[in-house]
Amino acid sequence: MTTATATANRKLTAKDFQVPFPNDWCPGCGDFGIINAVQQAFARLELEAHKVAVVGGIGCSGKAPYYFPVYGVHTLHGRLLPFAHGIKLANPEMTIVGVGGDGDGLGIGAGHFVNAGRRNLDMTYIFFNNEVYGLTKGQAAPTLAMGLQPKSLPAPNIQGQLNPLMMAMSVGFTWIGRGYSYNVKKVVDLIVAAIEHPGLSFIDILQPCPTYNNLHTKDWYAGKDLDSGQPRIYWLDDTDYDPVIPEGADDAAVLGKMNEFLTKAHEWGDEIPAGVFLDNRATSTFADRIETRIENYRAQPPNKREIADESGRPTADLSEIFDEVRMT
Amino acid sequence: MADRRYEPQSETVTINHDELAWRVGGPQGSGVDTAAGIFQRACALGGLNVFGRREYYSNIMGRHSYFDVRVAHHPVHSHCDEVQLLTTFEDESLARHAISVVEGGALFYAAKDVEKEVQGITYLDLRAKDDLIAYLEERGLPTTLGGVLEDARQRGVQTYEADFDKLVESLADQLDIVSALAARTTNTLAVAMSLALVEYPRKYVYDALAKIWPGRQKIIDMNVAAVDLAYQFVRDTYDTSKFEHRLTPSQSKEPRILLNGNQAVAMGKIAAGMTFQSYYPISPATDESTYLEAHETFPSTNGARGSVLVVQTEDEISAVCMAAGAALTGARSATATSGPGFALMVEGLGWAGINEVPLVVTLYQRGGPSTGLPTRSEQGDLFLALNAGHSEFPRIVLASSDLEEAFYDAAAAFNYAERYQTVVIHILDKSISSKTMSVPPFDLERIRIERGEIASPNGGHEGPYPRFKPTESGISPRPLLGMPGGMHWLTGGEHTQYGRVTEDPVVREQQMEKRMRKLETAAREIPVDEKLRVYGDPAAEFTILSWGSNKGAIVEAIELLAEEGCAARLIQVRIMSPFPGPELEELLAPAKPLIGVEANFSGQLAQVLRQHTGIACDKLVVKYNGRPMAARRLYETFKTIMDGTDETKIVLRNPNE
Numbered sequence: 014m015t016t017a018t019a020t021a022n023r024k025l026t027a028k029d030f031q032v033p034f035p036n037d038w039c040p041g042c043g044d045f046g047i048i049n050a051v052q053q054a055f056a057r058l059e060l061e062a063h064k065v066a067v068v069g070g071i072g073c074s075g076k077a078p079y080y081f082p083v084y085g086v087h088t089l090h091g092r093l094l095p096f097a098h099g100i101k102l103a104n105p106e107m108t109i110v111g112v113g114g115d116g117d118g119l120g121i122g123a124g125h126f127v128n129a130g131r132r133n134l135d136m137t138y139i140f141f142n143n144e145v146y147g148l149t150k151g152q153a154a155p156t157l158a159m160g161l162q163p164k165s166l167p168a169p170n171i172q173g174q175l176n177p178l179m180m181a182m183s184v185g186f187t188w189i190g191r192g193y194s195y196n197v198k199k200v201v202d203l204i205v206a207a208i209e210h211p212g213l214s215f216i217d218i219l220q221p222c223p224t225y226n227n228l229h230t231k232d233w234y235a236g237k238d239l240d241s242g243q244p245r246i247y248w249l250d251d252t253d254y255d256p257v258i259p260e261g262a263d264d265a266a267v268l269g270k271m272n273e274f275l276t277k278a279h280e281w282g283d284e285i286p287a288g289v290f291l292d293n294r295a296t297s298t299f300a301d302r303i304e305t306r307i308e309n310y311r312a313q314p315p316n317k318r319e320i321a322d323e324s325g326r327p328t329a330d331l332s333e334i335f336d337e338v339r340m341t
Numbered sequence: 342m343a344d345r346r347y348e349p350q351s352e353t354v355t356i357n358h359d360e361l362a363w364r365v366g367g368p369q370g371s372g373v374d375t376a377a378g379i380f381q382r383a384c385a386l387g388g389l390n391v392f393g394r395r396e397y398y399s400n401i402m403g404r405h406s407y408f409d410v411r412v413a414h415h416p417v418h419s420h421c422d423e424v425q426l427l428t429t430f431e432d433e434s435l436a437r438h439a440i441s442v443v444e445g446g447a448l449f450y451a452a453k454d455v456e457k458e459v460q461g462i463t464y465l466d467l468r469a470k471d472d473l474i475a476y477l478e479e480r481g482l483p484t485t486l487g488g489v490l491e492d493a494r495q496r497g498v499q500t501y502e503a504d505f506d507k508l509v510e511s512l513a514d515q516l517d518i519v520s521a522l523a524a525r526t527t528n529t530l531a532v533a534m535s536l537a538l539v540e541y542p543r544k545y546v547y548d549a550l551a552k553i554w555p556g557r558q559k560i561i562d563m564n565v566a567a568v569d570l571a572y573q574f575v576r577d578t579y580d581t582s583k584f585e586h587r588l589t590p591s592q593s594k595e596p597r598i599l600l601n602g603n604q605a606v607a608m609g610k611i612a613a614g615m616t617f618q619s620y621y622p623i624s625p626a627t628d629e630s631t632y633l634e635a636h637e638t639f640p641s642t643n644g645a646r647g648s649v650l651v652v653q654t655e656d657e658i659s660a661v662c663m664a665a666g667a668a669l670t671g672a673r674s675a676t677a678t679s680g681p682g683f684a685l686m687v688e689g690l691g692w693a694g695i696n697e698v699p700l701v702v703t704l705y706q707r708g709g710p711s712t713g714l715p716t717r718s719e720q721g722d723l724f725l726a727l728n729a730g731h732s733e734f735p736r737i738v739l740a741s742s743d744l745e746e747a748f749y750d751a752a753a754a755f756n757y758a759e760r761y762q763t764v765v766i767h768i769l770d771k772s773i774s775s776k777t778m779s780v781p782p783f784d785l786e787r788i789r790i791e792r793g794e795i796a797s798p799n800g801g802h803e804g805p806y807p808r809f810k811p812t813e814s815g816i817s818p819r820p821l822l823g824m825p826g827g828m829h830w831l832t833g834g835e836h837t838q839y840g841r842v843t844e845d846p847v848v849r850e851q852q853m854e855k856r857m858r859k860l861e862t863a864a865r866e867i868p869v870d871e872k873l874r875v876y877g878d879p880a881a882e883f884t885i886l887s888w889g890s891n892k893g894a895i896v897e898a899i900e901l902l903a904e905e906g907c908a909a910r911l912i913q914v915r916i917m918s919p920f921p922g923p924e925l926e927e928l929l930a931p932a933k934p935l936i937g938v939e940a941n942f943s944g945q946l947a948q949v950l951r952q953h954t955g956i957a958c959d960k961l962v963v964k965y966n967g968r969p970m971a972a973r974r975l976y977e978t979f980k981t982i983m984d985g986t987d988e989t990k991i992v993l994r995n996p997n998e
């Protein structure tokens with residue numbers, strides 16, 4: 014394993030973003046396709062490994078950071094977004110990719126999910142949607158529909174289902190896509206576009222869990238149970254759906270796009286849309302907003318500011334601050 | 342000590358001309374803080390030493406709040422339970438505090454309140470009403486505020502009636518403004534009347550107004566007119582000869598700043614080069630973060646503009662995780678909270694512990710458990726700070742006792758965090774956060790920034806960086822996220838030196854031992870003067886063991902004892918982890934008796950001492966009503982201990998605060 018850097022005579026490949034360690038997901042798990050796609054996306058984007066952090070939650074999905082030779086941060090259950098925010102805010106040069114489960118993101122971490130939307134910080138969040146809690150042996154995730162009973166559930170699910178796409182849109186994620194983990198090629202395209210988007214991106218990845226989700230399997234997604242025998246998933250780029258909210262769009266334009274989005278995000282069953290649902294270029298990023306207050310934020314971010322001279326003396330000059338409270 | 346209910350708390354306090362204890366009370370939102378701000382600045386500008394204590398309810402408007410300001414020619418470190426001068430504008434303050442004015446003292450009251458029944462005071466707690474009514478009935482006095490005033494007069498207190506409405510009217514006439522506008526000067530009028538009564542030069546009051554409203558000349562002019570009116574009114578209306586107290590400015594020209602504990606901590610963090618702070622609002626921690634946000638950029642000696650990025654998060658879980666994330670990149674980073682928020686941070690602290698993240702958490706204790714007494718003080722979270730988290734990881738716990746320590750410790754916390762690459766909990770309390778004091782300007786020359794062992798991994802090795810390589814000190818060089826060649830993993834799971842999760846028993850032992858070794862290294866390296874400090878007579882056997890904000894009152898109590906020839910010493914523990922057990926064993930050997938003084942129910946420090954050394958305190962003096970200790974009450978308690986009381990746990994109570 015070496016440090017991946019593109020040079021003039023050698024392009025990076027997915028291999029540059031692989032590690033020589035065994036992987037302990039169940040055979041056939043949809044998670045493999047996702048990390049495979051991330052590795053290809055990093056290579057295509059020619060990222061420098063040391064400028065990338067992959068930040069995971071807890072769950073089968075949360076282990077994904079171990080499979081990249083970048084800064085890999087395996088955090089706490091539900092907390093990948095706050096950790097990722099801290100890293101990105103303090104070192105804005107880094108490319109941040111969050112990887113976490115549906116329970117992690119919309120169960121225990123839902124508060125962070127909602128509030129991350131308000132900030133539109135530049136990072137990509139890959140959401141492993143298997144409708145179950147894999148690592149704790151198959152309980153219902155918040156993405157599981159009411160009435161369904163995957164094999165670990167002693168009785169059908171009596172709690173309602175969250176739609177991650179609608180959640181992401183309503184709280185303010187500015188780039189929203191959906192992929193399918195067994196279609197790696199499409200997932201690579203989505204990840205590349207999501208990382209290139211200069212704000213908060215969300216990719217809902219339909220990720221079969223062969224061990225616990227016996228309802229929405231690879232065969233189910235392939236439509237084998239349907240009369241048509243056609244795959245359930247269809248791609249938005251094969252339709253005339255346009256996900257873009259252009260820079261400077263007015264309220265009416267935004268509202269119109271949201272309505273189209275809702276219609277698409279609501280589709281499920283025999284035909285499931287995937288692809289890019291939203292590409293909102295009209296909303297400012299968190300870094301832009303910080304710069305209105307801390308002018309040199311990008312030039313002197315928290316991790317770079319020189320805080321001491323050679324002899325360790327503070328560089329902060331508190332005389333103005335003391336003057337405010339100076340009495341005699 | 343007997344549980345004295347609505348009763349004067351002490352007969353021993355007499356008028357002392359070197360100092361003045363003043364109290365102002367009023368409903369929240371009515372400008373009590375502004376009044377106290379004017380008073381404190383006027384005194385500080387006249388070279389006096391100032392100590393202010395703020396008491397308030399968890400409420401925005403209407404509930405009772407009050408401010409104690411003690412000013413003196415000598416340094417003052419605590420408040421007084423009894424005051425010489427009380428300013429009230431309305432019924433509740435008069436009902437609550439008249440009893441706390443000493444013989445020979447004075448109070449101002451509003452003319453319109455005299456007939457009011459105690460029973461009818463809206464927010465006065467039922468317990469306080471019952472006690473006050475019983476007290477008045479016992480003395481055959483009417484159960485009205487008139488009765489309260491009569492009792493005060495019988496106890497030798499001067500009562501000065503003030504018709505604030507009338508004063509406002511005449512100010513409105515004089516300045517040709519509407520009364521609603523003139524009424525905004527009511528606080529200024531009240532403060533000026535108090536200062537006029539003690540014949541304090543009014544130029545300092547003018548200067549105080551200019552400090553409070555810099556550049557807002559119209560407001561200043563209106564308030565200056567109010568000051569003049571108040572001084573004139575006091576001279577024309579009152580017989581001031583019966584109130585003998587006078588306050589003279591000091592000749593001292595020593596430089597002084599006037600600030601509170603939240604500000605001192607914020608300044609310490611800025612000085613230390615903190616560049617990132619996350620927080621979720623909670624009393625009494627919030628003011629630190631909002632102060633930082635208001636001062637997010639500042640000049641630097643290197644010519645660049647310095648800054649702190651302050652982020653308000655969705656909850657404390659996010660706050661601690663975000664701060665830890667920022668710290669991984671090399672930014673000096675912290676979060677600030679109080680008990681309920683700290684409780685939510687616990688899992689994040691463990692993550693920072695196992696990942697050896699230099700993370701500073703500022704913990705302002707308030708009354709607990711649960712929501713407890715959100716705006717009152719307690720030292721109830723020592724166990725929490727020491728033990729928060731499942732299993733074990735090394736942590737530094739640093740306890741400050743006053744504003745100067747708050748500043749320097751806030752800065753030192755980052756050195757400890759980076760040197761030992763672990764969690765530092767800087768523990769303070771509500772008393773410190775909201776107390777105001779005039780102190781010498783902090784000296785940045787005393788601060789040296791030490792970043793600890795940072796790796797420079799560029800080249801020289803293949804594969805991932807061995808971030809958690811075991812070392813003798815337990816400290817391993819730390820690559821910062823974003824450094825070329827420094828790539829490794831971080832995980833809340835037990836891990837190999839590369840940060841990859843493992844459950845191997847041998848690696849587990851190595852990593853556990855490596856982490857915990859840092860605590861031994863810290864115990865060895867941190868100078869004893871940082872760990873604990875001794876006040877009073879170092880040779881005295883009579884020994885008080887305490888921590889945090891009680892220090893000021895204890896030191897004054899020891900001074901009172903010394904005036905009577907009784908020797909006593911205070912040992913203040915500052916570093917709670919690694920606990921200075923060996924140092925204390927030696928220091929405490931001659932202690933007789935050993936008295937633990939703490940603002941909690943069970944004497945948490947005393948228990949920690951026993952856990953580490955086997956030494957038990959002979960007596961425990963505790964206070965847990967949410968209010969700070971006063972020097973005189975401590976002094977009286979220490980006297981009863983010297984006189985051989987057989988009580989082993991003495992609870993300090995004051996129903997009138």
Ligand SMILES: Cc1ncc(C[n+]2csc(CCOP(=O)(O)OP(=O)(O)O)c2C)c(N)n1
Binds near residue numbers: 072073090118141146
């Ligand atoms: C605070 C906390 N509570 C509970 C757990 C136990 N736990 C581990 S993984 C998990 C669920 C993971 O489900 P999901 O996020 O959907 O990830 P998946 O395994 O399906 O990829 C839970 C509840 C934990 N690690 N931490």
Ligand code: SF4
Binds near residue numbers: 043073225
């Ligand atoms: S339990 Fe499901 S999600 Fe987890 S590794 Fe196995 S197949 Fe994958």
Ligand SMILES: [Mg+2]
Binds near residue numbers: 114142143144145
């Ligand atoms: Mg899941």
